[in-house]
Amino acid sequence: MNIATPKFGVGASALRKEDGKLLRGEGAFTDDVRAEGELRGYVLRSPHASARFAFTDLDAARSAPGVHLVLTADDLSHLGPVVCQTPLKQPDGSKHALKHVPLLCDGEVRYVGDAVAFIVADTLAEAQDAAELIGIDWEFGDAQVGLAAALEPESPLVWPDLGTNQAFLYRMGDRSATEAAFAEADHVATVKFINNRLVCNYMETRACLAEWDGEAKKFTLTLGSQGVHNIRKTLANDVFKMPVEDFRLITRDVGGGFGTKVFNYREYPLALESARRLGRPVKWVCDRTEHFLADAHGRDNDVTASLAMDKDGRILGLKIDLLANMGGYLSQFGPFIPTLGATMSTGVYDIQNLDFELRGVYTHTTPVDAYRGAGRPEAAFLIERLIDAAAREIGMPVAELRRRNFIKPEQMPYKTPGGRTYDVGEFDGHMTRALEKADAAGFEERASDAKVRGKLRGFGTAVYVEACAFAGSEPAKMTLDADGGVTLYIGTQTNGQGHATAYSQFVADKIGIDFDKITVRQGDTDELADGGGTGGSRSIPLGGVSVARASEVLAEKMKKLAADELEAAPEDIELVEGSARIVGTDRMIDYSDLARAATNDADRTADADVVQDEATYPNGTHICEVEIDPDTGIVEIVKYTIVDDFGVTVNPVLLLGQVHGGVVQGIGQCLQEGVVHSEDGQLLTASFMDYTMPRASDVPFFDFETRNVPSTTNALGIKGAGEAGTIGACPAVANAVIDALDRARGIRHIEMPATPQRVWEALNG
Numbered sequence: 001m002n003i004a005t006p007k008f009g010v011g012a013s014a015l016r017k018e019d020g021k022l023l024r025g026e027g028a029f030t031d032d033v034r035a036e037g038e039l040r041g042y043v044l045r046s047p048h049a050s051a052r053f054a055f056t057d058l059d060a061a062r063s064a065p066g067v068h069l070v071l072t073a074d075d076l077s078h079l080g081p082v083v084c085q086t087p088l089k090q091p092d093g094s095k096h097a098l099k100h101v102p103l104l105c106d107g108e109v110r111y112v113g114d115a116v117a118f119i120v121a122d123t124l125a126e127a128q129d130a131a132e133l134i135g136i137d138w139e140f141g142d143a144q145v146g147l148a149a150a151l152e153p154e155s156p157l158v159w160p161d162l163g164t165n166q167a168f169l170y171r172m173g174d175r176s177a178t179e180a181a182f183a184e185a186d187h188v189a190t191v192k193f194i195n196n197r198l199v200c201n202y203m204e205t206r207a208c209l210a211e212w213d214g215e216a217k218k219f220t221l222t223l224g225s226q227g228v229h230n231i232r233k234t235l236a237n238d239v240f241k242m243p244v245e246d247f248r249l250i251t252r253d254v255g256g257g258f259g260t261k262v263f264n265y266r267e268y269p270l271a272l273e274s275a276r277r278l279g280r281p282v283k284w285v286c287d288r289t290e291h292f293l294a295d296a297h298g299r300d301n302d303v304t305a306s307l308a309m310d311k312d313g314r315i316l317g318l319k320i321d322l323l324a325n326m327g328g329y330l331s332q333f334g335p336f337i338p339t340l341g342a343t344m345s346t347g348v349y350d351i352q353n354l355d356f357e358l359r360g361v362y363t364h365t366t367p368v369d370a371y372r373g374a375g376r377p378e379a380a381f382l383i384e385r386l387i388d389a390a391a392r393e394i395g396m397p398v399a400e401l402r403r404r405n406f407i408k409p410e411q412m413p414y415k416t417p418g419g420r421t422y423d424v425g426e427f428d429g430h431m432t433r434a435l436e437k438a439d440a441a442g443f444e445e446r447a448s449d450a451k452v453r454g455k456l457r458g459f460g461t462a463v464y465v466e467a468c469a470f471a472g473s474e475p476a477k478m479t480l481d482a483d484g485g486v487t488l489y490i491g492t493q494t495n496g497q498g499h500a501t502a503y504s505q506f507v508a509d510k511i512g513i514d515f516d517k518i519t520v521r522q523g524d525t526d527e528l529a530d531g532g533g534t535g536g537s538r539s540i541p542l543g544g545v546s547v548a549r550a551s552e553v554l555a556e557k558m559k560k561l562a563a564d565e566l567e568a569a570p571e572d573i574e575l576v577e578g579s580a581r582i583v584g585t586d587r588m589i590d591y592s593d594l595a596r597a598a599t600n601d602a603d604r605t606a607d608a609d610v611v612q613d614e615a616t617y618p619n620g621t622h623i624c625e626v627e628i629d630p631d632t633g634i635v636e637i638v639k640y641t642i643v644d645d646f647g648v649t650v651n652p653v654l655l656l657g658q659v660h661g662g663v664v665q666g667i668g669q670c671l672q673e674g675v676v677h678s679e680d681g682q683l684l685t686a687s688f689m690d691y692t693m694p695r696a697s698d699v700p701f702f703d704f705e706t707r708n709v710p711s712t713t714n715a716l717g718i719k720g721a722g723e724a725g726t727i728g729a730c731p732a733v734a735n736a737v738i739d740a741l742d743r744a745r746g747i748r749h750i751e752m753p754a755t756p757q758r759v760w761e762a763l764n765g
Contacts, residue, residue, distance in 0.1 A: 029207075029252065043117075045113045060134075080241065167330065221268060225262070228493070235272070238264075267286070301324050344420065434620075475528070670753060676690075
């Protein structure tokens with residue numbers, strides 16, 4: 001195909017084309033959208049983690065100034081709940097009970113923040129005032145927030161009808177073969193730890209604007225999401241039992257998602273039902289405290305894991321017992337998250353024998369679901385902490401133990417005990433390069449210098465692999481517009497990643513058009529029939545492939561149009577700088593004239609839906625170097641090195657932003673962030689006064705490079721990068737902190753977050 005090389009094609013460091021409007025304050029986030037006559041919704045939430053309740057007075061609220069509607073569970077019997085979509089098959093073949101999230105609680109609450117009533121008024125203040133007038137008779141119950149304690153015989157039950165707090169049981173691997181491997185082992189290393197619960201804390205809290213067209217009998221919902229199509233399906237099929245065509249969902253600009261905006265939450269159908277009853281638009285906007293209380297939390301695993309090795313440090317088997325906190329209900333993808341992590345539990349290592357037992361546990365806490373990485377950060381943390389512990393157990397350098405057990409390139413494709421098939425990977429290659437860049441050989445000298453200064457220095461490594469861009473596809477549709485520009489419609493949803501820039505690079509590669517004349521449209525179910533949304537680092541590996549293919553199809557149609565107009569053969573036409581021209585001549589036709597030459601829409605439109613049969617597997621090495629002040633317990637990251645393998649890189653600048661952001665989130669979990677509950681279930685970290693987020697001063701400069709091996713399962717060799725930083729960072733930082741503590745005082749364990757207080761207490765007994 002004759003197309004001139006574009007300035008901003010795939011591989012170029014094109015700057016984000018969407019930033020201009022955001023920097024000028026011209027973004028259109030959900031709360032910026034106004035509808036004539038809109039009302040405000042407010043959720044009355046439970047102040048108790050475990051209680052039965054009955055309303056004693058609703059009339060005062062319903063007659064309060066400005067109030068139009070007060071909904072309780074009795075008003076919503078015709079609607080379904082927010083369902084868990086990922087039930088599991090248990091070892092005995094049975095399916096576990098599904099405890100879905102009700103739109104409003106019917107006489108019993110199961111965590112602080114559970115929804116009790118929905119009030120709609122002229123203003124938010126009036127709705128909040130009316131909520132204060134609702135009379136409720138509470139009968140308090142005992143709460144259970146501890147994960148391991150929830151399975152004890154006398155523990156208070158979240159769901160008494162189940163007779164247990166165990167939500168489900170899941171097993172993976174070969175138990176008998178693993179037991180045999182442990183029986184033959186010369187060395188066994190064991191770690192026990194909590195993978196701490198996190199709150200997402202995107203910049204823009206969730207919000208929605210619900211509208212009802214009484215004549216057409218159709219809903220419109222504007223909301224911040226990670227993809228409108230899947231939420232539309234759950235609203236239509238599970239909640240309202242209406243055709244999906246009766247719902248239009250729109251997402252405009254989104255201030256961060258990180259997995260937590262993938263789901264259908266109860267506030268969306270509450271606002272929609274209110275709009276239908278009142279015949280007026282209803283807006284609901286989550287405040288920051290509500291976000292802490294009510295949006296799905298992340299992580300929260302209690303882990304015991306053991307590694308069996310022979311005398312030479314070869315791994316014989318891996319045994320894992322993991323408790324996964326589900327909270328008070330099963331969230332939309334809740335059970336799927338830890339089981340996805342289980343598939344990645346052997347990491348980059350040639351481990352033949354695996355015994356993984358996973359128990360989901362109900363507690364009186366906010367439901368847990370996907371948060372950046374969704375199970376894979378937990379898996380990487382587990383195996384990389386265990387590898388470091390094993391190296392100490394047998395007295396071998398950690399890099400050497402890793403090398404002896406890496407899956408080698410010649411073993412690819414490699415089928416793991418977790419059922420994953422790695423297509424390519426050179427794990428020793430990027431670890432060796434990272435160790436060189438981090439000057440591992442000079443660490444002892446730096447540690448000695450730190451000791452002279454009264455500091456404790458530690459060196460931590462993590463070598464990770466993750467699964468993303470899972471099997472499937474993302475359809476793309478393109479049009480050549482009348483003004484000579486190109487518009488792309490795709491069902492992913494940017495949350496700040498820079499999709500408009502990245503997708504435009506695929507188009508520019510194939511069509512030879514000015515970068516700014518490419519428009520990317522996302523987030524409207526009326527414009528595109530279906531889409532998979534954004535999550536699991538799927539947008540560019542899957543969406544980009546379809547965009548590239550659709551661009552090729554459109555380019556061929558444009559060449560044919562040009563050939564007819566210029567009286568030439570299509571193969572003699574090249575597309576360059578917004579014009580189609582005969583190669584080697586000055587005869588050309590502008591793209592706008594091409595669009596007008598089309599006799600029907602089919603001549604200037606193209607679509608593609610390229611299916612990928614297997615996940616991709618980004619991987620890499622993170623190395624963190626820390627200094628600890630033993631007098632204060634403060635951990636300072638003084639050096640951070642990354643060598644990643646992302647396959648083909650679409651845009652190095654966007655890639656860098658994704659990696660940096662992910663690493664900071666991993667640092668936050670390891671050193672600062674963590675949800676804390678009181679014994680009675682109160683959330684003690686429900687604001688930024690109590691829940692610590694990483695700041696610029698907590699983050700070092702990163703030394704980053706790629707050592708890429710193109711994927712063979714992705715048509716363009718792309719592996720995906722959206723979650724990788726989070727996956728590699730947490731174990732690297734934790735291993736560095738423990739290395740420093742072990743060198744100084746023989747301390748080989750500390751729970752996350754390794755706060756100054758926790759570090760100081762460890763150092764002082």
